[in-house]
Amino acid sequence: MRTIETGQQIPEWSLPMTPTTIVSTAIATRDWQDVHHDRDVAQAAGSKDIFMNILTSNGLVEKYVADWLGHDCELAGIAIRLGAPAHPYDTLTFSGTVGEIADGIATIDVVGRVSLGDHVTGTVKVRCDG
Template sequence: MRPGEELPPLEVPITRTLIVAGAIASRDYQDVHHDAELARAKGSPDIFMNILTTNGLVGRYITDHFGPTAILRKVAIRLGAPNHPGDTMVLTGTVERVEATPEGDTATVGVVGANGVGRHVTGTVTVTVPAGGAA
């Protein structure tokens, strides 16, 4: 891993099941994440993904790339355009900085998740790959 390295993109189909299951799994029972009629009444064209599901997908993107021994140290994200059913979010990332630590190499990775409307998520993830781990 080195600064400037680009991670391969990950396409995530945005389905109703993913949105609703993510909301339930994170105990986010806001109606806009499971009830299309109420979401429309509140001005949204449909239900939309919650931030905790997005956070989990960003974490998965990083650990899929750096391997099962990777340790997420910090995930800092900001939401933008909503993820609605029927769209696809494409996650991309770039290694911004790498530091050797006693635990292994620690990288800061800039992440963007874009969909058909625009940027759904932007942020940074700090990840440590223990010595002898994948990457």
């Protein structure tokens, strides 16, 4: 089990945004919104291309923290806010910092950035015994 300390930096993790990643994760999360798989519709709506859906962004934030901590830690809460869209042919890079630790629960601040800016910001609360 990993020792967690306030102020600790989590190593960055990057994920290439391919059209396949964006479309397949939208389908996997049962998000049929056409802007996540149809470039023409996305562009007609004002986007430069298709873009990642919020359910996938949420799952990737959780994966980033859980992969770092170990999967024996319990997720106690997650809250995210979307910003810049994650389009194909970009890279989504996550970074994180351990914030407050109180009553056995650590709050981890996470940011996922793309070339346009912060795609997702949020906090993940975890409880790790030991």
